[in-house]
Amino acid sequence: xxxxxxxxxxxxxxxxxxxxxxxxxxxxxxxxxxxxxxxxxxxxxxxxxxxxxxxxxxxxxxxxxxxxxxxxxxxxxxxxxxxxxxxxxxxxxxxxxxxxxxxxxxxxxxxxxxxxxxxxxxxxxxxxxxxxxxxxxxxxxxxxxxxxxxxxxxxxxxxxxxxxxxxxxxxxxxxxxxxxxxxxxxxxxxxxxxxxxxxxxxxxxxxxxxxxxxxxxxxxxxxxxxxxxxxxxxxxxxxxxxxxxxxxxxxxxxxxxxxxxxxxxxxxxxxxxxxxxxxxxxxxxxxxxxxxxxxxxxxxxxxxxxxx
Amino acid sequence: xxxxxxxxxxxxxxxxxxxxxxxxxxxxxxxxxxxxxxxxxxxxxxxxxxxxxxxxxxxxxxxxxxxxxxxxxxxxxxxxxxxxxxxxxxxxxxxxxxxxxxxxxxxxxxxxxxxxxxxxxxxxxxxxxxxxxxxxxxxxxxxxxxxxxxxxxxxxxxxxxxxxxxxxxxxxxxxxxxxxxxxxxxxxxxxxxxxxxxxxxxxxxxxxxxxxxxxxxxxxxxxxxxxxxxxxxxxxxxxxxxxxxxxxxxxxxxxxxxxxxxxxxxxxxxxxxxxxxxxxxxxxxxxxxxxxxxxxxxxxxxxxxxxxxxxxxxxxxxxxxxxxxxxxxxxxxxxxxx
Numbered sequence: 001x002x003x004x005x006x007x008x009x010x011x012x013x014x015x016x017x018x019x020x021x022x023x024x025x026x027x028x029x030x031x032x033x034x035x036x037x038x039x040x041x042x043x044x045x046x047x048x049x050x051x052x053x054x055x056x057x058x059x060x061x062x063x064x065x066x067x068x069x070x071x072x073x074x075x076x077x078x079x080x081x082x083x084x085x086x087x088x089x090x091x092x093x094x095x096x097x098x099x100x101x102x103x104x105x106x107x108x109x110x111x112x113x114x115x116x117x118x119x120x121x122x123x124x125x126x127x128x129x130x131x132x133x134x135x136x137x138x139x140x141x142x143x144x145x146x147x148x149x150x151x152x153x154x155x156x157x158x159x160x161x162x163x164x165x166x167x168x169x170x171x172x173x174x175x176x177x178x179x180x181x182x183x184x185x186x187x188x189x190x191x192x193x194x195x196x197x198x199x200x201x202x203x204x205x206x207x208x209x210x211x212x213x214x215x216x217x218x219x220x221x222x223x224x225x226x227x228x229x230x231x232x233x234x235x236x237x238x239x240x241x242x243x244x245x246x247x248x249x250x251x252x253x254x255x256x257x258x259x260x261x262x263x264x265x266x267x268x269x270x271x272x273x274x275x276x277x278x279x280x281x282x283x284x285x286x287x288x289x290x291x292x293x294x295x296x297x298x299x300x301x302x303x304x305x306x307x308x
Numbered sequence: 309x310x311x312x313x314x315x316x317x318x319x320x321x322x323x324x325x326x327x328x329x330x331x332x333x334x335x336x337x338x339x340x341x342x343x344x345x346x347x348x349x350x351x352x353x354x355x356x357x358x359x360x361x362x363x364x365x366x367x368x369x370x371x372x373x374x375x376x377x378x379x380x381x382x383x384x385x386x387x388x389x390x391x392x393x394x395x396x397x398x399x400x401x402x403x404x405x406x407x408x409x410x411x412x413x414x415x416x417x418x419x420x421x422x423x424x425x426x427x428x429x430x431x432x433x434x435x436x437x438x439x440x441x442x443x444x445x446x447x448x449x450x451x452x453x454x455x456x457x458x459x460x461x462x463x464x465x466x467x468x469x470x471x472x473x474x475x476x477x478x479x480x481x482x483x484x485x486x487x488x489x490x491x492x493x494x495x496x497x498x499x500x501x502x503x504x505x506x507x508x509x510x511x512x513x514x515x516x517x518x519x520x521x522x523x524x525x526x527x528x529x530x531x532x533x534x535x536x537x538x539x540x541x542x543x544x545x546x547x548x549x550x551x552x553x554x555x556x557x558x559x560x561x562x563x564x565x566x567x568x569x570x571x572x573x574x575x576x577x578x579x580x581x582x583x584x585x586x587x588x589x590x591x592x593x594x595x596x597x598x599x600x601x602x603x604x605x606x607x608x609x610x611x612x613x614x615x616x617x618x619x620x621x622x623x624x625x626x627x628x629x630x631x632x633x634x635x636x637x638x639x640x641x642x643x644x645x646x
Contacts, residue, residue, distance in 0.1 A: 048495040049466075155584055156352075185351040185522060190566035190578035197577065212495055215525075215569030219578070256500035258525035260569055262548045265529050269507075272500055 001075050002036040003173055003206050004060065004093075009033050010068035011055050029055045031230040031292075032069070037174065042200070042207040044221030046214060046253070052230040053210050057176045060208065061095050073174075091121055094167040098179035100159035104151040110137070110162055111147040117169045136165040139202075140195055157188030161195060168199055178210045193220060214257050218242060223302070226250050231293040233286075236303035246305040248279050248286045313516050314340040314363070314484055319376035321355070321362045323588065329373050330588045332358040334540035336376075340516050342483065345507075347519040347531035347548070351563075353585045355540040360488050360520045364397050380484070399429040402477030406489035408469035412461040418445075418472050419457035425479045444475045447512075449505055467498035474506070481513065488520045503529055525569055528552055533622075536560045539585065539597040545616075546623035556625045558605075558633040559598050565635065579635070596627040605632050 012026035030052045037043050047053040058064040060071060062078070070077050078089050094117075097103035104113055114133045118124060124132065134144040140161035151159055160180060167175055177196070181189040193216065199205060211217050217224060224241045226234045226249070234247040245251045255275040259268045286307065288294060296304040316338040322329035333355040340346050348356045361367050362374050363385065378385040380401070385393065397403075405411035413421055422444065423437045432440065438457075445453035448471040461469055470490065477485055490506065491499040507530060510517050519530055527534055527548065534551045536544040536559065544557040555561045565579035583601045591597065596610035614627035 048497065157584070186524070186563055187351060187566050187581040188584075190568070191580045193568065194577045194580060213568075214496065215567070219568035252497060256497045257569065258500070258503070258523070258529045260525045260528050260552070260564070260567055262528045262531075262552050268529065269504060272504065 002072075003039045003041075003074065004037040004208075005072040005075075006036070006056075006060070006069070007034050007072070008069040009056065009059060009071065010066065011052070011059055011064050012067040026067070028230050030059070033225075033227075033230075033232055034069075035225055035232075035235070037206050037208060039173065039206055040200070040204045041223065042209055042221045044217040044224045045208060045210045045227060046212065046217055046224060047227030048212060051227045053212075053227050054178055056227075057095070057178045057208060057210050061093055061176055062089075087121065091170045092173045094170065094172040094175050096160075096163050096167050096175060096177040096180045098182055100156050100163060100183060103163060104159060106151055108150070109147065110142075110149055110151070113151070113162060114147075114166050114169060117166060121170055132169075136169055137162075139168065139199065140165045155188070156184050157191055160184060160188075160192050164192070164195060164199065168203065168205075171203060172205065174206045174208065176208045176210070179212070180209075181216060182211070182213065189216070196220070214253065226253065229291070229293055231306065232296055232304075233293050233306045234304065235296065240300070240303035244303070246299065246303075247307065248275075248282050251275050252279050311341065312339040313342045313380070314338075314518075315377075315379040316340075316359075316363070317377045317379070319359065319362060319374070319378065321358045321367070322373045322375075323358075324371045324373075325589050328589075330591070332540055332588055333362060334593075336537075336540075336542055338535065338542070338545075340484065340518060342516050343510075343514045344532045345510060345517045345519055345530050347521060347527040347534045348537060349521055349524060349527050349534060349563075350537035351522055351585060353588075354537040356520045356522075356537050357488055359537070360403075360486050360518065363486060363518075364401060364403060365393060366403075395429070398425045398482075399480045400482050401484045401486065402480070402482035404470075404473050404477045404485065404487040404490045407493050408466070408473045409461065411473060412469060414461055417458055417460055418464070422472070422475050422479050425476065429480050440479065441475070444479055445472075447509070448472075448475045448478075449501070450475070466494055467501065470494060470498075470502055471505070474502075474509070478509065478513065482515060484516045484518065485510075486518045486520070489522070490519070491526065492521070492523070499526075506530065524563060524567055536563070539591055541597060541626060542624075543598065543626045544624065546620070550620060550623050554620070554623070556619055556623070556630045557598075557627075558602050558630060561633070561635075596629055598627070599629065602629070602633065605629055 009030055010032055011030040012028050014023040015025045015027060017024035045053045045056060055064055059066055066079055070079055073089050111133055114136055115129050118129060118132060133147055137144065137146060142161060181192050184192060209220050218238060223237055225232050228249050234241060234245065234250045241250060242254060245254055252275050255272045294306040294308050296306050298304050316336060319333055319336045320331050321333040322331045336359060348359065350356045363378055365374065374386055419441050422441045426432050426437045426440060442453050442457060445456060450456050450468060450471050491502050494502060521527060531548045534546060534548050535542045538559045544560045555564055562579060562581045568578060581601050595612060596614050599610050609632040610629045611627050616624040616626055619625055
């Protein structure tokens with residue numbers, strides 16, 4: 001049984017209009033996507049800003065109202081619990097946020113920040129709690145002396161590590177990581193990515209890794225979901241997507257990754273120009289008349305692409 | 309002026325923290341040639357933006373002290389009066405900022421913002437200004453330039469705003485363009501478009517571009533020459549090809565190694581540099597500034613007073629510690645976590 005199964009998820013945001021502010025239309029932020037995450041797997045969700053990738057992440061943790069579809073966690077539909085007690089789900093699914101400056105309460109000490117999920121779900125004595133927090137901080141490479149400090153005393157990378165310690169406090173099974181390293185410098189980014197991998201091995205965690213950086217995704221993820229206009233254009237493993245991309249949008253995305261080798265820059269440019277031209281020529285064949293992405297079709301066991 | 313368009317000599321830019329001044333740029337000397345893309349790369353806090361802003365003296369004077377000299381066409385920009393400098397700003401040296409939404413005026417139409425420089429620096433008539441602006445909007449690849457001319461920044465997408473910024477920087481045909489993280493706020497596909505555009509425009513206009521970035525892949529795509537900055541100093545300077553194929557300084561090599569795009573497989577871990585960039589007021593001011601981050605290199609491998617050494621034509625490296633630096637010396641896997 002998969003850990004998480006998302007079926008035909010739809011999240012529409014209403015557009016209000018008229019004097020009575022009635023809903024006149026919808027923005028289809030997520031328009032019918034399905035995917036599964038197995039225990040211990042890292043699934044990458046890639047797309048441009050506005051493609052709906054963060055909305056998927058939010059709806060999985062229950063922060064967005066669904067228009068349609070279902071989300072099954074361990075085979076149980078969590079959407080019917082909205083507003084009710086979902087404690088096993090709440091414990092099992094945690095989130096790591098992009099902005100490390102706004103996601104930690106500046107007025108609370110690290111001890112309180114990391115202990116908050118423990119206080120919500122476990123009854124620990126003060127000493128036990130402190131011991132647990134120190135353990136959690138040690139996992140992300142921070143010493144116990146840091147527990148009494150405030151977030152502003154830390155650098156961006158350290159803050160993200162506090163965010164990770166907090167997310168793993170309840171031993172979750174799934175972590176939604178929404179652009180966890182986009183705001184970080186290269187060397188710090190490497191550090192945080194390494195920690196995410198180590199914690200994954202230690203706790204057999206699954207990640208839904210949301211990112212626009214295809215370099216990071218290639219390093220982190222087993223299975224990739226490429227998103228465009230609220231739908232998936234292509235899904236597959238690393239090899240399917242990076243070596244054998246079929247959808248014109250995926251090809252354009254991959255051509256846009258800058259190459260860290262200066263000898264390749266002219267080649268890369270020619271490739272980009274060619275793919276760009278291809279995109280203009282073939283646009284009509286890859287999208288329906290109203291610009292919608294087609295339904296996914298299976299090419300192999302792992303590889304799916306949205307073509308008519 | 310020995311063929312250089314811009315010569316920075318021993319630049320020290322210091323910020324005041326609690327009454328004392330601390331140098332964010334600490335003794336940087338650079339020569340920018342005409343018609344080249346010169347990249348300055350480093351992580352946040354290394355002083356690269358402080359350096360870029362010093363060139364046009366855009367720092368707040370109250371908190372900042374800029375010393376040294378910056379020669380542009382035979383004049384020292386740092387000794388010019390403000391009104392003299394205003395003739396250079398925007399006219400001979402253009403600037404592209406990172407975040408187009410905060411850099412553009414939200415209350416002015418795009419066309420008017422581009423024309424502003426022309427009104428100040430040229431005696432074009434209104435019709436000539438409009439013509440030049442439309443021509444420029446076209447050449448920066450703006451879709452529907454006629455419409456955009458009369459639109460406000462909030463009506464444009466991020467990529468289009470960045471194109472408008474580029475148009476503003478280029479409108480007076482400057483001989484130097486400073487681009488401070490021009491694509492950092494953009495999506496990958498838009499980033500690729502903007503980089504291609506900048507490169508094409510640079511080839512057409514033959515102006516020198518100073519590209520400030522933290523992204524080594526962007527450097528590889530764009531630059532002819534590269535300076536790597538760490539803790540206010542340039543630690544390595546070389547041609548782009550030389551730097552990527554034959555990096556010497558431990559910092560440069562570590563940065564290249566920690567880039568997930570270059571280690572393509574998902575196996576193993578990324579290289580991590582031990583410790584962190586020290587705060588400005590706690591920066592060691594003597595000896596090799598990178599030494600605390602490579603503690604396994606013995607002290608006597610560093611120079612007491614680091615100097616630049618030429619390792620190949622045009623390739624300079626600060627301090628002698630690079631001769632002793634090998635990744636294999638790192639202590640086991642625990643180091644990957646430092």
